[in-house]
Amino acid sequence: MGKVLTIHGGAPLRGTVNVRGAKNLVPKAMVAALLGDSPSVLRNVPEIRDVEIVTGLLQIHGVTVSKDPESGDLTLDPRGAVRASSKEIDAHAGDSRIPILFCGPLIHSIGEAFIPDLGGCRIGDRPIDFHLNVLRAFGAVVDKRTDGIAIRAPHGLTGAKLELPYPSVGATEQVLLSAVRAEGITELKNAAVEPEIMDLIAILQKMGAIIQVQTDRVIRVEGVPTLSGYNHFAVGDRNEAASWASAALVTKGDIFVEGAQQPNLTAFLNTFRKVGGAFDVHDNGIRFYHPGGDLKPLVLETNVHPGFMTDWQQPLVVALTQATGVSIVHETVYENRFGFTDALVRMGATIQLHRECLGSVPCRFGQRNFLHSAVITGPSKLVGQDIDIPDLRGGFSHLIAALAAEGSSRVTGIELINRGYEHFLDKLQGLGARVELSEEHN
Template sequence: MDRIRIVGGRELNGVIPISGAKNAALPLMIASLLTPETLTLENVPDLADVNRLLRILGNHGVDHMVEGRRFGDSPDASRTIRLSARDIVDTTAPYELVSKMRASFWVVAPLLARMGEAKVSLPGGCAIGTRPVDLLIMALEKLGAKVEIEAGYVHATAPKGLRGAEIEFPKVTVGGTHTAMMAAATAQGATRILNAAREPEVVDLAACLNKMGAKISGAGRSEIEIEGVGRLNGARHRVLPDRIEAGTYAIAAAMAGGDVLLAGAEAGALQNALDALVAAGAQVAVSNEGVRVKRNGAGLSPVDVETAPFPGFPTDLQAQFMALMTRAKGDSRITETIFENRFMHVQELARLGARIRLEGDVALVEGVERLEGAPVMATDLRASVSLVIAALAAEGETMVNRVYHLDRGFERLEAKLSGCGAVIERLSS
């Protein structure tokens, strides 16, 4: 099993290109099931989750062609993937596939909308809480589907097609909003989604569906309106930049010090996190090139943050910001409101010398003067990169084990950091 070795104490200086967003690419790829024509997606990151979803879609009959980097291209050149679901050969998504990545459960919506039936295993994924699918099922039932749970599978049927309806989510859910939009795009009549997720990835999916012929308005606001159309066509769409990757490297630059340009990053997609970095003592400048983050070596100030749905502080940056606060001059409070069990990185940060006390959904972080390298173990995607951030500022060597979590969400992490001066390498067992 691969490990990552990091020797801390080096500033980061240079340019880090921001890849396409995993959390946008996955629902966009799933949307290919809605049409028999080809959906072409540009700027798709080369990640384990993306490649796993290609295999899952292939199980349903989706053909794909990946256009990789051509001779002479920069190593940072993005991929283009062409997806063609001309014939759906299987409406069942088996446990052995879905259990490895919970986002793959979303195939239930386009399969049901196009074929009138879907049988999808209840999902797996990161161990950061239950993340139930009850709200997704509720949305499908509102649209007229009959849904039954059978031996660990969700079996949804709508032999006469789906019908537009009003769907009001009791709490904000990104997966529920994705599912409702895909299912309603070709339903008969109009659909209103109330208390919809406002994340940029939701806006990106709506933009792609509209290019395919859907009629969706209001994405990015709490109320989305959809006028169902008879069928969708193929389209070409570029995946938006990954705001979580950008926020992660912004925090890394603040942790290690130096001057880093996050090329292609969109500041508006992570403004809350950038505001927290400024409060902590980093300098942030926005330009047409992206976002530049500097820290000149002055001490970090403690900042309290509370995770919230967009446009609040992202839960997917909570672990990274906690790593930053371990070196602040004072105490900070980090409150997690989205997922239970998302403090599993605390014990591993403690191995590096961090002082963190948990009180329910609050982590109380007492800043320390220095961290020391040690062997640590990744528990989930965002927790694993928080250990990398801490290691960048730790004295001596840190060995991060179980880095397959990192490969799910960060493209070429070692190359991007080493290109800015970090001493970091992957060791294959």
């Protein structure tokens, strides 16, 4: 039996929320601690489900993870690293995609790794072929079994010349976490360069790694035999920040997002301004608000950094349902990230999905069977509905649609939101949302 969140719409969200370390960096920084020969300290750690999952996975591998009760800072001591069984790994992998990033660090520390069935948001096929190919190029042996994938490196990992078919965030991190202690030099072409990757590189450099980020998506790593622990303050969660910004716009509210960092939100801020939102940048965060007047439609394409991040797309689409006119959103990172619009349409939004690339540049998903372009016509009056949350960002977008809607919505599956939004219910209540949590009765 799960929880039901009843949301009574119509109240603008006003107040301050604090955003801590990025979901897309913190768990990976925790994995990086396995590469050191001394303890690491990670600061600005949010209390989210993906952090709990990685804590469990590290612990079954013999890493001591201790949390400062006041600050929440984590100390990660990898000196007792040991093998864990595939059953244990599977039991702790939860619904996160991070287990695949244990490969390089575990091979370096204990000589083998195991990839269980991966979780993460169901927003497309999410294959792991790039990961397995780069591991093979480093000299790893990949053994696909019925219970998962076993990875061994009988002769250790050796640097390689690599090129990704697409600038995948996870595969770039796989290369970094494997290359830093591999024998010799690795050159990665077509690398992803998201701010969370740059922060991971900063951590690895603190540990003793030699990593050069060149122009044109080329990263060069000179492997070193040993690394030490790090002490690091994690980069802020730009995706959570953008979500609260959209919440302010959709509910005609005013939210100060403490911890939002302008340099990592450039593409979002441009779009937010073009759609009619206003923001003021402060030293410790950004105030996002609806300045009054009509919101404006726009044509938008998601892309790898420095483009408009795909994880910002779903909350912003809700704002576009309130803009006067026709907007087009072309999703070029995931082939199936518009499933969440079904619920918005039930709530009264006008959104049509198309298989064609309705953007300036044809993407990998054109001429195939993927509904990856959306045409949104607004403004639409939204009305409350029963909603079952499909994934992290789609779920957050449903919450903010329900908060702006007329009447009440009954929302199930809210546990998924805990993967990436720290204490989101407390934050919503602090912003004046009228929400009630109860047990689900069948």
